[in-house]
Amino acid sequence: MKARDILPLALLLGALALTPLFASNLLLNFLVSALIIALGAQGWNLLGGYGGQLSFGHAALFGTGAYATAILQTTFGVNAWVGFACGIALAALTGWMIGFLSFRARLRGSYFALVTLAFAEVLRILANAAGFTGGAAGLLIKLEPSFANFQFASRAGMLWVVLACILGVSLLTLWIDRGRFGAQLVAVRENEDAARALGVDVLATKLRAIALSGAITGAAGGLYAQNFLYLDANIAYGTWISVEVLIAAIVGGLGTVLGPVVGALALHGVGEVTKGLLGWMTGVDLMLFGVILIAAVAFVPAGLVGALRRLRMRRATP
C-alpha cells in the first residue's frame, strides 16, 4: 500500500477521533449515529460498489447483527463483546445464505434487489411476531456502563470503538481493492461471462463478497444495539437501514474505500440540519435523502469521493 492511499483515510479518521476534545455531547451523538451507518454502508459498498450486486435488503444483515448481539446478552447472559463477535458471524452466515439462494438461481440486477428486500421484510415480520426478540415491545439491554459490558460512560468511548471498526474495514477494503479477490469481484461486476472465461469462479466470488458484506453490516447492527441499548423489529430489520446504507454508499462514491464514510456523514449532516429547521414535517429528512440520491445519480455518478478525485486530478494536470 502506498502513502497516497492511506493519507486521506488517516486524516479523516484521525480528525474524527480527536473530536471528543472539543465537541459537545450532542455533536458526538450525531457522529456515533452517522458513523454506525457509515460502517453499514461500507459493508453494502463491498457487495454493491465493488461487486455490482445491488441489495435493497441489507437490513437483513444489520438486524441479524443487532439482534444476535442483544439477545445473547439479555437472554443467554453472554459477554457483550462475545455477543458482538457472534452477531458478526451470524450476519455473515445470513449474507452467505441469501447469496447462495439467489446467486445460485442466477438472480441479477433488479431481481436480486427485490429478493434481498423480501428476505429483510420476512425477517422483520418474523422478529416482530417471535417471542425471543421481544416482539413488538422490543428488547432492552440493561444499562451497566463498563468496558467489559461494551457500554461507555462517556460518548468518546463508543465513538472510538466505531472508528476502530471503520479503520479495520477500510484497511480490509483497501487490501481487497489491491488484490486478486478485488480484481475478480470488479470483473464480475463489469462482465460475468468475460470473468468466467478468464477462470473466475463467479458464484464463489459473489458468495465471498456477500458474506464479508454481511459481517461488516452486521457489525454496524451490533454497534447500534450497544449504542442505543434498545431494538425492535422496525429498527433492526426496517427498510430505513437498507435505504440509508445504499444512499450513503452511492452518494459517497461506489467502489471507493472512503466513499461510504463521506456519504454517511454528509447525508446525516444534511438530515440533522433539515430536521432542525423543518422538524414539524415528519419524514422530511427521508424525502430529502430521496432528492439527494436522484441528484447524485444524475450529476455526480462517481459520488463525492469520485468528484473530489477528479478535481484533484484536474488540478494536477493543468
Added chain:
Amino acid sequence: MILLSVEGLSKRFGGLLAVDKASMAVPEGSITGLIGPNGAGKTTLFALASGFLEPSAGRVLFAGEDVTAEPPHRRARRGIARTFQIVQPFQGLTVHENIAVGAYLRHAGRQAALDAARAVAEEVGLAPLLETPAAALTVAGRKRLELARALATAPRLLLLDEVLAGLNPSEVRDILPVLRAIRARGVTILMIEHVMQAVMNLCDHVHVLAQGRMIAEGPPRAVCNDAAVIEAYLGHGAAARMRAEGGAHA
C-alpha cells in the same frame, strides 16, 4: 498428441439443431481453423468446448480427460481460454486492469499479475495503451484486448472466435505474426475465421462446419477446392457451375 477433441457433439436450441454430431480433433502445437458459413454453429461449438453451454449429446476431451461436465472457470484453469466474437471488455477498467484479471488466474500477487499483464500487452502490441480505459479502444484495440486477456491466463489452448473480423487489411497483416509467435511458444490455437487470407496463411489444418455438421477437413488449400465446401458457402450446384466456368476460361 491430441489436445482437444470433441466427439459426437450436439446442441439443440428448441427446434434448431445448432451443432449436429460434430467431431474434431486439435493436435497440440497446431493452428487449426474452423470455418463455415454464417449460422453454421461455429460459435456454439466454441461455447460447448469452453463450458459456456452444455451439450445435448457428445463429449469434450481436453488432454485426454473428459471435461464435458466442468464449468468454464475450471476449464480455464486446465488451460482452455476463449475469446468472444462479440467482444466483452470490462468497460470500466483500463487495458492493464483488464489483462490483469486474466493474469490473476496464475498469479496470486498484485505485482506478479500486473507484470504478467504488461508482458502480454507487449506481445500483442497493446503496451502503449496500458492505461487507456477499455471503453475508449478502437475495434482493432478491442480485438487485441480479447486476445491479450485470454493469453494472460497462460493457456495451453486458445479458442479465437473471429479475432480478425472488423479489422482492415493492414491491421490483419499486423496481427498475423503475433498469432504465429504465440503458437511458436507452444500455445495451440483453434480459430474461427472468415478472413480466408488469414486461414490460408496460418492454419495447418481446417475443419468446415455447415448447418451444424462437419462436412470437410484437410489442409486449407484442399478444403477450399472441396466441392461440398463450395456448395455450403455458395449454394447447391455452385461447384459444378464454377468448374464449368473455369473450363470455359481455360
